[in-house]
Amino acid sequence: MPELPDITIYIEHLESRIVGQVLEKLEIAKPFVLRTFDPPVAEIVGTTVRGVRRMGKRIVIALDGERFIVIHLMIAGRLRWREASAKLPPKGSILAKFIFASGVLVLTEAGTTRRASIHLVRGEDALREFDRGGLEVLDATLAEFSARLRSENHTLKRALADPRLFSGIGNAYSDEILHRARLSPVMLTRRIRDEEIERLFGATQATLAEWTSRLRAEAGAKFPEKVTAFHEEMAVHGRFGEPCRVCETPVQRIRYASNETNYCARCQTGGKLLADRALSRLLGKDWPKSIDDIE
Numbered sequence: 001m002p003e004l005p006d007i008t009i010y011i012e013h014l015e016s017r018i019v020g021q022v023l024e025k026l027e028i029a030k031p032f033v034l035r036t037f038d039p040p041v042a043e044i045v046g047t048t049v050r051g052v053r054r055m056g057k058r059i060v061i062a063l064d065g066e067r068f069i070v071i072h073l074m075i076a077g078r079l080r081w082r083e084a085s086a087k088l089p090p091k092g093s094i095l096a097k098f099i100f101a102s103g104v105l106v107l108t109e110a111g112t113t114r115r116a117s118i119h120l121v122r123g124e125d126a127l128r129e130f131d132r133g134g135l136e137v138l139d140a141t142l143a144e145f146s147a148r149l150r151s152e153n154h155t156l157k158r159a160l161a162d163p164r165l166f167s168g169i170g171n172a173y174s175d176e177i178l179h180r181a182r183l184s185p186v187m188l189t190r191r192i193r194d195e196e197i198e199r200l201f202g203a204t205q206a207t208l209a210e211w212t213s214r215l216r217a218e219a220g221a222k223f224p225e226k227v228t229a230f231h232e233e234m235a236v237h238g239r240f241g242e243p244c245r246v247c248e249t250p251v252q253r254i255r256y257a258s259n260e261t262n263y264c265a266r267c268q269t270g271g272k273l274l275a276d277r278a279l280s281r282l283l284g285k286d287w288p289k290s291i292d293d294i295e
Contacts, residue, residue, distance in 0.1 A: 001075045004138075004168030005211040006227050007054050010079055012216070013223045014052045014059070017081060018100055022048050023063065025099040028118075033095040033107070036119045039067050044120060056132050056167050068127050069098075070119040071107065077116030080106040081223035134167030137204050145201045149189050156192070156200070157185035157261050169204075172229040175237040175262045177207045179244075184269045185254075185261045236262040 002010070026041050028034050034041075047064040054060070059079075061069040073079070080089050083103045088094065096118060098105040109116045121127050135148045148165050159165055160174040169177070178185050181203035183196060192200070214233070215224065230238035235245045240253040244264040253262045254274050265271050 001057065001170050001172075001229060002073050002078075002227055003057060003170040003173050003229075004054070004208055005173070005215050006224070007057060007059060007168065008212050009215045009219055009224050010059060010227070011052050011054055013081070013219065014061070014079075014105070017102060017223070018049045018061070018098075018105065019051060020048065021100045021102060022046060023098060024101060025097075027097040027099065029091075029094045029096055030114065032114055033109075033116060033118050034120070035117045036121065038126075039120055039122050041120070043067070044069070054168065055127075055130055056134055056163050057170065058130060060127065060130075066123050068121040070121055070127070070130055072117045072119075073107075074109075074115035074117070076110040076113070078108050078110075078227055079223075080108055080225065082106060132163035132167070134163045134165055134169075136167050137169070137201075138208060142198060142201050145204070146194075146197045149192070149197060149200070153188055153190045155186045155188060156183055159189050160204070166204075169208075170229075171259055171261075172234070172237045173207060173211065176211075176235055177204045179236045179246075179264060179268060180207055182267050184272075184274070185263055186274055236264055238262065 023045055026045055028041070044063055044067055047067065049061060049063060051062040052059065053062070055070070057072065059071045059073075061071070063069065077095070081103055082088055084101070086103070088097075088104065089106055089108050093108040093110060094106055095109055095116060096107045107116065107118070119130070121130070135144060137145060149159055152159070152165070154162065156178060157174055160169050160177060161171060175185070177200070181196075181200045183200060236251045239251045240262060241250050243249065244251055244267060247264065247266045249264055249266040251262055252265050252273060253260050263269065263274070265273055
């Protein structure tokens with residue numbers, strides 16, 4: 001799922017391409033993607049884009065008269081930009097096309113699980129309903145971060161990825177943040193010490209800022225096409241079994257439903273292996289307790 005750094009880069013490129021442009025046509029290729037339509041499609045066609053902004057992990061395109069297009073990419077949704085008359089992505093992957101004189105913004109989604117969405121919204125009051133209330137960490141103080149973190153008792157991993165608590169952080173960057181902070185993903189927020197919160201706050205700001213800069217440099221002047229949750233330069237996310245970039249211990253993971261948490265046992269849990277629900281239940285007493293038991 002695209003997170004704060006990815007969404008930020010999308011917005012920067014959209015601002016340079018569509019702000020001030022007239023939306024000449026909106027083609028909905030897959031009806032399920034359009035979840036609300038007040039105003040209707042016919043009403044927003046012919047209006048001018050006045051701005052683009054981020055709301056959590058959503059992209060908000062502002063049009064004339066306080067009308068908005070809210071796009072949530074979810075896990076597999078992606079945006080593509082094609083200059084006028086350029087070849088479009090494969091037809092089967094296209095959910096919608098936003099057509100401007102300068103080019104076409106295409107919303108695509110890979111796979112068969114259709115979760116990406118478009119909402120057409122009228123008025124700022126209606127738009128606020130999409131705001132989950134998460135703290136914007138890059139604009140926050142340590143005190144604000146600490147208060148939000150301790151407001152509910154969750155694991156650090158769940159808290160960082162909860163859109164009601166923190167804005168724009170998901171599965172990938174929460175792994176990277178916790179590795180950088182040298183904290184266990186399953187530590188409970190109400191047991192965390194003040195000095196650990198300060199470390200986590202610094203790691204969160206630094207990780208998000210650095211990856212935003214990295215992705216900006218990678219895209220350059222081109223619209224970002226390779227938006228992914230997995231990057232070779234990441235420390236632990238998506239690197240199960242590969243050596244930790246700090247201590248070279250094999251990266252571990254725990255799985256829950258469709259999500260997984262990647263971590264380094266030496267850097268983050270004092271050598272303790274966290275229980276994977278499926279494997280630990282299967283292996284029982286044979287489940288290793290320490291990284292030393294498998295190295």
